[in-house]
Amino acid sequence: MGTLGSLRTKAVATAAAAGALALVVGCSGGGDSVTGGGKKDGKTVITMGLYGVMGIKETGLLEQYEKENPDVDIKAEIAGDEQTYYTALQTRLAAGNGLKDIQGIEIGRAKEITETQSDKFADFAGMAGTDHFLPWKESQISTADGKVLGLGTDIGPMAVCYRKDYFEKAGLPTDREEVAKLWEGDWSKYVEVGRTFKKDFKGKDVAYMDAASGLFNAMVYGYPEQYYDADGELIYDKNPAVKEAWNLAADAAEAGLTAKLRQFQPGWDPGLANGTFATAVCPAWMLSHISEKAGEANKGKWDVARAPKGANWGGSFLGVIEKSPVKEEAKKLVAWLTAPEQQAHIFKEIGNIPSSQKALETDEVRSATSEYFNNAPIGRIFGAAAQEIPDKQVLGRKDGTIKDTFSQGLTLIEQQGSSRDDAWKTTAERIDKAVG
Numbered sequence: 001m002g003t004l005g006s007l008r009t010k011a012v013a014t015a016a017a018a019g020a021l022a023l024v025v026g027c028s029g030g031g032d033s034v035t036g037g038g039k040k041d042g043k044t045v046i047t048m049g050l051y052g053v054m055g056i057k058e059t060g061l062l063e064q065y066e067k068e069n070p071d072v073d074i075k076a077e078i079a080g081d082e083q084t085y086y087t088a089l090q091t092r093l094a095a096g097n098g099l100k101d102i103q104g105i106e107i108g109r110a111k112e113i114t115e116t117q118s119d120k121f122a123d124f125a126g127m128a129g130t131d132h133f134l135p136w137k138e139s140q141i142s143t144a145d146g147k148v149l150g151l152g153t154d155i156g157p158m159a160v161c162y163r164k165d166y167f168e169k170a171g172l173p174t175d176r177e178e179v180a181k182l183w184e185g186d187w188s189k190y191v192e193v194g195r196t197f198k199k200d201f202k203g204k205d206v207a208y209m210d211a212a213s214g215l216f217n218a219m220v221y222g223y224p225e226q227y228y229d230a231d232g233e234l235i236y237d238k239n240p241a242v243k244e245a246w247n248l249a250a251d252a253a254e255a256g257l258t259a260k261l262r263q264f265q266p267g268w269d270p271g272l273a274n275g276t277f278a279t280a281v282c283p284a285w286m287l288s289h290i291s292e293k294a295g296e297a298n299k300g301k302w303d304v305a306r307a308p309k310g311a312n313w314g315g316s317f318l319g320v321i322e323k324s325p326v327k328e329e330a331k332k333l334v335a336w337l338t339a340p341e342q343q344a345h346i347f348k349e350i351g352n353i354p355s356s357q358k359a360l361e362t363d364e365v366r367s368a369t370s371e372y373f374n375n376a377p378i379g380r381i382f383g384a385a386a387q388e389i390p391d392k393q394v395l396g397r398k399d400g401t402i403k404d405t406f407s408q409g410l411t412l413i414e415q416q417g418s419s420r421d422d423a424w425k426t427t428a429e430r431i432d433k434a435v436g
Helices: 010-024 059-066 082-095 108-115 136-141 162-170 174-181 187-201 212-220 242-256 268-274 284-294 325-336 339-349 378-387 399-418 420-435
Strands: 038-040 043-051 073-078 102-106 151-163 207-209 277-283 302-306 312-322
Touching: 010 174, 038 378, 043 082, 043 325, 059 102, 059 151, 059 339, 073 082, 073 325, 082 102, 082 399, 102 108, 102 162, 102 325, 102 378, 108 312, 108 399, 136 151, 151 174, 151 284, 151 325, 151 339, 151 378, 162 325, 174 187, 174 302, 187 212, 187 242, 207 212, 212 242, 212 277, 212 399, 242 399, 242 420, 268 284, 277 284, 277 312, 399 420
Parallel strands: 043 073, 043 102, 207 277
Antiparallel strands: 038 043, 102 312, 151 277, 151 302, 151 312
8 A cells, every 4th residue: 555755844754753663663572672573472473564554454364363373473563654654664674673573565665675675574486375466566576586575465556536426516427437438548637627626616615636646646657667767767857757747737736626635644634524625546545544534424425436547556565574583474474464365355345456366356356346435346446447557567766755755846836836847846856865
């Protein structure tokens, strides 16, 4: 899942990261100085560091594993903000202690992990029962010499979540198939629908979309190359896909179509609860967050329509620390958690799309619907979107950092009234400084 990004001053960011060090990757469990796991009171203690809503703990899988393996005790800690989580993880990797036996890895961090931290993570290559993943998913966490540093949890095929009641008040279609036709094949049509919405909406002040950054991410992640080329060279400043996404997102911001609420940042959750905006670009993993934060009062008001174009935004892996005293037991747990049956279970419970090809092909996934989202056939919608994801997406070492920085740059336009050119210049300067 992808919950990256934060608009904070340096001082606030440092304080948040310091707090997370104790919460996210502090020692616990069996008392080992490296990971906190080990043998204690006749049991194998396995510690986990997770973030966001990965579905592993939320859907009862850890309790199920402990029930089936009574000699195992799993201690999982979950951070809400992935950026703070990753800052803490980097610190602990550098120090060589305070880690968890199992650590979550977001897709935007995968390249940096494989290129700079491969010696810190255990190798899953050739492990029995792990040959069911989408080929491109495994390649994202593989090193140049063939090590596989984790197993995939979910992927992030795209859709658009929208408020049916608000579309009706704007005189727009409300049926999900008709809504999808409004913007089929072109993200610029999605923005044009927003202009119509703003002009014709009858009711309280409601923005068309949550933030320009969501649109930007959805567009960029629809291309094989984004911020880096296959040789590892930065190309964000000359990649036409990035410029196209920036300009259309800036169009939306300048036209007043956004609520100026970046996803997963302060204000976004209350915006969901209060019905502040009518649409949000939503990867599959985001559905659980929307339903939780929008609450029972908005159940059935939200629906899901196909996105204009296919893209993959987000997705995660579970890696095991090489020096974990319970490395083999932790690898066994990771293999079980990411097996087709468990991935299908997580999807059924909260909507995270499996990275397992076998799980994607099950009737359980294909026929799934979401009661909260007006019984939308999410298995069919996101399953079809998964097949549109480019087979070979080029990942870069600082993808996550660059994504965060672009989101902050678009906020300069939305919240501070900067011109798109000035905001681009500031963003480019920040990126160049961040990636060195």
